[in-house]
Amino acid sequence: MAADASTAPIMPSAPNSGRASSLQRLARRRSTIAVLMTTPLLVVLIGLVAYPAGYGIYLSTLNRRMTGFMEAEWLPHGLGNFEILFESETFWAVAWQSCIFAITAVILKALVGFWLAHMLHHIPSKGQRKWRGMLLVPWVIPPALSTLGWWWMFDPAYSSINWLFQVFGIPAVPWLGEKWWARLSIIIVNVWYGAPFFMIMYLAALKSVPEQLYEAAAIDGATSWQRLRYVTLPMMANIISITVLFSLIVTFANYDIVRVLTNGGPRDLTHVFASYAFQVGILSGNIPRGAAVSLFMFPILAICAFFVLRGVTRRNKEQM
Amino acid sequence: MSATAAANRDMPSLYGKAGSLRSERRWALIWAYISLIFSAIILLTPPVYMLITSLKTSAEIADQKGNPWIVRNPTLDNYWELITNSLFQGFFINSVIVTVVVVALTMVISILAAFALARMRFWGSQVLATGVFLTYLVPDTLLFIPLYQIVGGLGLLNSIWGLVLVYPTLTVPFCTWIMIGYFASIPKELDEAALIDGATWPQMLLKIFVPVALPGIIAATIFAFTVSWAAFVYPTAFITTPDQMPLTIGVVSQLVRGDVFVWGQITAGALLAALPPVIVYAFLMDYYIAGLTAGATKG
Amino acid sequence: MAQVSLRKIVKAYEGGVQAVKGIDLEIADHEFVVLVGPSGCGKSTTLRMIAGLEEITSGDIAIGGTVVNDIPPRDRDIAMVFQNYALYPHMSVYDNMAFGLMLRKFPKAEIDRRVTEAARILDITPLLERKPKALSGGQRQRVAMGRAIVRDPKVFLFDEPLSNLDAKLRVQMRTEIKKVHQTVNTTTVYVTHDQVEAMTLADRVVVMNHGIIEQVGPPQELYHNPATKFVAGFIGSPSMNFIPAKVEQASGALRLHLPQGIVLDVPAARTARYQAHAGKDVLFGIRPEHLTDDKPTDKSNTAPVTLKPEVIEPMGMETLVHFKLDGTEVSARLDPATPATVGAPLSLIAHMDQMHLIDPTTDKVL
Numbered sequence: 003m004a005a006d007a008s009t010a011p012i013m014p015s016a017p018n019s020g021r022a023s024s025l026q027r028l029a030r031r032r033s034t035i036a037v038l039m040t041t042p043l044l045v046v047l048i049g050l051v052a053y054p055a056g057y058g059i060y061l062s063t064l065n066r067r068m069t070g071f072m073e074a075e076w077l078p079h080g081l082g083n084f085e086i087l088f089e090s091e092t093f094w095a096v097a098w099q100s101c102i103f104a105i106t107a108v109i110l111k112a113l114v115g116f117w118l119a120h121m122l123h124h125i126p127s128k129g130q131r132k133w134r135g136m137l138l139v140p141w142v143i144p145p146a147l148s149t150l151g152w153w154w155m156f157d158p159a160y161s162s163i164n165w166l167f168q169v170f171g172i173p174a175v176p177w178l179g180e181k182w183w184a185r186l187s188i189i190i191v192n193v194w195y196g197a198p199f200f201m202i203m204y205l206a207a208l209k210s211v212p213e214q215l216y217e218a219a220a221i222d223g224a225t226s227w228q229r230l231r232y233v234t235l236p237m238m239a240n241i242i243s244i245t246v247l248f249s250l251i252v253t254f255a256n257y258d259i260v261r262v263l264t265n266g267g268p269r270d271l272t273h274v275f276a277s278y279a280f281q282v283g284i285l286s287g288n289i290p291r292g293a294a295v296s297l298f299m300f301p302i303l304a305i306c307a308f309f310v311l312r313g314v315t316r317r318n319k320e321q322m
Numbered sequence: 323m324s325a326t327a328a329a330n331r332d333m334p335s336l337y338g339k340a341g342s343l344r345s346e347r348r349w350a351l352i353w354a355y356i357s358l359i360f361s362a363i364i365l366l367t368p369p370v371y372m373l374i375t376s377l378k379t380s381a382e383i384a385d386q387k388g389n390p391w392i393v394r395n396p397t398l399d400n401y402w403e404l405i406t407n408s409l410f411q412g413f414f415i416n417s418v419i420v421t422v423v424v425v426a427l428t429m430v431i432s433i434l435a436a437f438a439l440a441r442m443r444f445w446g447s448q449v450l451a452t453g454v455f456l457t458y459l460v461p462d463t464l465l466f467i468p469l470y471q472i473v474g475g476l477g478l479l480n481s482i483w484g485l486v487l488v489y490p491t492l493t494v495p496f497c498t499w500i501m502i503g504y505f506a507s508i509p510k511e512l513d514e515a516a517l518i519d520g521a522t523w524p525q526m527l528l529k530i531f532v533p534v535a536l537p538g539i540i541a542a543t544i545f546a547f548t549v550s551w552a553a554f555v556y557p558t559a560f561i562t563t564p565d566q567m568p569l570t571i572g573v574v575s576q577l578v579r580g581d582v583f584v585w586g587q588i589t590a591g592a593l594l595a596a597l598p599p600v601i602v603y604a605f606l607m608d609y610y611i612a613g614l615t616a617g618a619t620k621g
Numbered sequence: 622m623a624q625v626s627l628r629k630i631v632k633a634y635e636g637g638v639q640a641v642k643g644i645d646l647e648i649a650d651h652e653f654v655v656l657v658g659p660s661g662c663g664k665s666t667t668l669r670m671i672a673g674l675e676e677i678t679s680g681d682i683a684i685g686g687t688v689v690n691d692i693p694p695r696d697r698d699i700a701m702v703f704q705n706y707a708l709y710p711h712m713s714v715y716d717n718m719a720f721g722l723m724l725r726k727f728p729k730a731e732i733d734r735r736v737t738e739a740a741r742i743l744d745i746t747p748l749l750e751r752k753p754k755a756l757s758g759g760q761r762q763r764v765a766m767g768r769a770i771v772r773d774p775k776v777f778l779f780d781e782p783l784s785n786l787d788a789k790l791r792v793q794m795r796t797e798i799k800k801v802h803q804t805v806n807t808t809t810v811y812v813t814h815d816q817v818e819a820m821t822l823a824d825r826v827v828v829m830n831h832g833i834i835e836q837v838g839p840p841q842e843l844y845h846n847p848a849t850k851f852v853a854g855f856i857g858s859p860s861m862n863f864i865p866a867k868v869e870q871a872s873g874a875l876r877l878h879l880p881q882g883i884v885l886d887v888p889a890a891r892t893a894r895y896q897a898h899a900g901k902d903v904l905f906g907i908r909p910e911h912l913t914d915d916k917p918t919d920k921s922n923t924a925p926v927t928l929k930p931e932v933i934e935p936m937g938m939e940t941l942v943h944f945k946l947d948g949t950e951v952s953a954r955l956d957p958a959t960p961a962t963v964g965a966p967l968s969l970i971a972h973m974d975q976m977h978l979i980d981p982t983t984d985k986v987l
Contacts, residue, residue, distance in 0.1 A: 032442055032444075032523075033442070033444040033445070035438070035442065035523055036438040036442035036444045036447070037438075037444065039434040039435060039437060039438040039442075040434070040435045040438045040439065040450065042430070042431040042434065042435065043431055043432070043434075043435035043450075043454070043494065043498060044450075046431060046490050046491065046494045047453060047454070047457055047494075047495075050469070050487075050488060050490065050491045051457045051460060051465065051491055053472075054465045054468040054469050054472060055460075055464075055465060055468070057468040057471070057472065058464075058465060058467060058468035061467065061468055061471065114361075117357070118357075118358075118361055121353075121354040121357040121358050121361075122354075122358065124350060124351060124354040125351065125354050125355065125358070131607075133358055133362070134611075135604075135607050136362050136365075136366065137358075137361065137362060137365055138603075138607075138611070139365065139366060139369065139600070139603075140365050140368070140369075142548070142596075142599055142600055142603045142610075143369060143596040143599070143600065144548075144551065144552030144554070144570055144595065144596055144599065145552065145554070146552070146554040146570045146571075146574055147552075147570060147573060147574075147592040147593075147595050147596045148368055148369065148372075148592070148596070150372075150573070150574065150588055150589070150592045151368040151369065151371060151372040151589060151592065152368055154371070154372070154375060154585055154588070154589065155368065155371055159386065160383070160386065160390065160585075162371060162390040162391060165389070165390050165391070166391075194364070194365065194368070197365075198365065199614065202611055202614055202615060203614070203615060206615040248459070251459055251461060252461060254461075255461030255462075255463045255464060256463075257462075257463045257554065257555050258554045258555070261554075261558065262574055275463070276461075276463035276555070279463065279466075279467065280463075280466075280555075280558070280559065283467045283470075284467070284470065284559050289467060289470070289471060292467045293467045293468060296463065296464055296465070296466075296467055299461075299463070299464055300464065303459070303460075303461065303464065306459075307456060307459040310459060311452065311455060311456065311459075314455065509705065509707065511703045511704075511705055511707035512707050512709065514672075514674050514694075514701070514703070514707065515701065515703060515707040515708075515709075515768075516709075516720075517673075517674065517693070517694045517695060518672060518673075518674075518694045518695065518699060518700065518701045518721075519695070519720050519721035519724060519768075519772075520695035520721055520724040520725050521695065521724055522695075525724060529720075530709060533709075533711040533712075534709070534710055534711055536711070
């Protein structure tokens with residue numbers, strides 16, 4: 003029956019050129035649909051991210067009234083705002099405070115988060131959900147609002163923390179009144195808000211380490227510390243670095259906590275880049291200089307972003 | 323190390339080891355619970371203290387003598403005053419309008435783009451996917467000044483519609499990114515089956531991808547909701563009059579009147595403003611957490 | 622219902638790799654054709670080109686006499702069953718089956734009639750309200766088939782539908798598929814790497830290798846008259862033995878000289894066929910089932926062989942014995958009652974009327 007089937011009539015096929023174009027038409031139609039579907043995204047990315055970024059660079063070169071470029075003495079023409087910032091003591095204090103704040107807070111968040119995740123991983127999985135739910139609450143409350151609560155607890159006259167200290171005989175702390183205490187307060191609030199996020203990320207990573215690896219390591223004679231050092235940490239290295247770098251970006255650019263807790267005070271000593279840019283650009287009305295302050299964040303953010311992207315790409319490759 | 327090695331060679335002490343292993347485990351568990359209780363107390367103290375304060379009268383708050391951690395005459399007056407305050411109601415309505423519109427816009431933009439990026443390979447799609455992730459890493463404080471100028475140029479300063487315009491920069495990149503991940507994890511055979519069943523591209527998206535990736539869509543929606551609700555930098559910069567303020571900035575700026583802090587009302591307002599995200603979290607915790615961890619693991 | 626024609630089909634990927642190198646195939650109406658071959662032989666690509674899921678680089682595919690090269694899958698009137706079933710996880714079994722009809726705007730009553738009927742044929746009526754998650758592998762397989770049946774398409778396409786099932790279920794579902802085909806009688810193209818599936822299911826088997834068709838024919842034909850060494854080795858389990866041999870002229874008859882001094886007489890009926898190869902090196906091919914115990918009732922066309930077993934594998938209904946002939950692995954199939962010991966000489970007979978000779982330079986069966 004095979005042989006006769008070949009005599010079955012076949013309609014003449016279209017000439018080759020005609021088919022190629024119709025195939026092309028199909029492919030083109032698909033990319034047209036795809037382009038249409040991505041257009042809104044492109045509008046957002048270009049109109050609200052790429053364009054403002056370029057516009058921000060342009061703004062930073064203008065003078066206060068935005069009537070022309072900002073003159074400079076030793077920097078090239080138009081970089082006058084940067085020159086003034088370089089020569090301003092307040093600006094350098096802001097730069098230092100931003101770095102100290104971001105690095106200290108991220109390290110503390112990472113350590114506390116890791117510790118919490120480890121403790122959570124230890125308890126029977128039945129109770130984990132409940133505990134996890136409770137411990138993540140600080141992350142869920144909008145930070146501007148929870149910082150209000152901290153502010154009230156740090157209040158110079160009514161501080162409920164100082165009241166507790168007094169019960170234990172510890173002298174009262176000028177939480178927001180003295181520069182180092184104020185800086186520490188900001189870090190405390192940021193760690194309180196961000197550590198649960200680290201906990202969740204690490205817990206997910208811990209759960210993805212196969213139990214058999216631990217059993218194999220135990221049989222190989224590893225102590226619990228060695229299991230952590232040679233099994234857990236290497237398996238989590240990627241997610242730890244992604245989370246730390248991501249958090250570094252967010253913390254470095256933080257605004258809410260500083261704005262609510264100290265608003266830069268005392269004497270502009272707790273400003274970070276974001277709050278200082280706000281102060282200069284919006285509140286004092288010097289838009290170009292504010293834009294210049296913001297732009298100082300860019301290099302460090304770009305470096306972090308590069309490594310986050312590398313980590314995520316690597317992770318995806320491993321998973322494939 | 324050497325102790326374990328010795329124990330392995332020595333049978334009788336192996337039994338002792340097993341016993342100590344059990345007690346070691348029990349101690350580890352007890353230590354874990356102690357740590358968790360301790361951290362839970364620290365982590366929950368600020369909201370609990372806010373609750374305590376919000377239940378007090380102004381007189382009790384001002385009284386410096388007693389223990390600030392207990393409420394002597396609990397009252398709901400602070401809450402009642404806020405709920406009946408038309409200013410506060412306005413904040414709430416503004417927040418709801420902005421959030422609902424932004425979440426809807428975000429989800430439409432993200433789902434359409436993610437479907438195209440995950441399934442229809444086209445020229446530049448890979449670059450665009452990377453671009454989406456990079457813009458997710460751009461913090462709002464980097465661009466708020468040029469955006470201030472742009473929104474001002476459009477005449478939308480001091481208007482909730484200005485916020486609706488700029489909030490997508492906070493939500494769209496991340497939501498698109500995790501939706502790409504969720505869509506990419508749907509087996510290719512499913513679209514092929516749908517193609518053979520006679521589905522067109524829009525039908526495939528609406529009838530197959532959206533329902534199958536529903537957990538991802540819920541996670542992305544929760545993310546967009548919490549981010550829009552909690553946004554602080556943009557409204558602080560763009561909004562100046564109370565009638566256009568959303569809740570976050572409204573509570574922070576309007577309840578703090580000059581030097582007179584009505585702390586009972588401030589804390590009550592903050593708790594009320596925090597309630598919607600907390601409720602969403604309480605009911606959809608698993609989706610919330612899936613969305614949180616998805617950023618690093620999907621896509 | 623329709624015939625399917627493939628004319629000089631080529632599939633080339635970017636970089637010039639050809640997965641399918643110009644194949645011709647005519648599939649008749651109602652026919653059940655199985656494409657079989659090792660992985661990477663181009664069988665799945667061919668099926669996906671018929672479905673319209675892959676574009677054709679060159680050539681024509683016609684379904685029911687119409688060239689469908691540029692027609693999207695939904696307008697080709699085909700139905701496909703996938704390896705991992707591809708059931709829509711969010712739809713019930715009923716909705717999974719109804720989806721294709723719904724998209725084609727069939728009236729509700731008609732959809733209901735067809736789904737109920739398909740469910741009855743496949744014996745899945747009690748499962749209609751369940752979600753795929755709640756089904757076993759075999760049940761999912763039935764639903765996937767149901768989804769194809771309700772459409773009443775011109776052609777059924779199966780892409781390794783049984784390879785995710787365990788061995789027992791696979792045999793059961795194989796029978797099921799055959800029964801369904803006998804009921805609905807739709808033209809079917811079925812892809813598998815399992816030659817047993819191919820033999821049991823097919824009206825005709827298409828053996829593919831490296832993107833070309835090695836041989837097309839009914840199962841028995843492929844088994845008894847393979848055209849190439851590849852087909853001879855691929856069809857049949859365990860595989861055919863290939864032993865290097867030399868054809869010698871001996872007083873009007875032909876003899877095969879095998880390693881270790883074994884000499885076999887070629888049956889007289891085949892003398893003319895192999896005459897041209899006298900004095901040349903060939904491969905002597907014989908299936909294990911044709912190298913058996915020395916106790917047949919009819920001794921015509923057999924030749925005695927004595928070998929020392931290396932490995933003995935009792936299978937219950939038969940015993941497989943493996944030998945070594947100067948580096949060539951040889952297997953024989955024995956009655957389990959025959960005593961065999963490793964290392965002890967065992968006398969066997971070769972059924973020479975079932976033998977094949979293969980030209981080692983062209984790999985063609987002579």
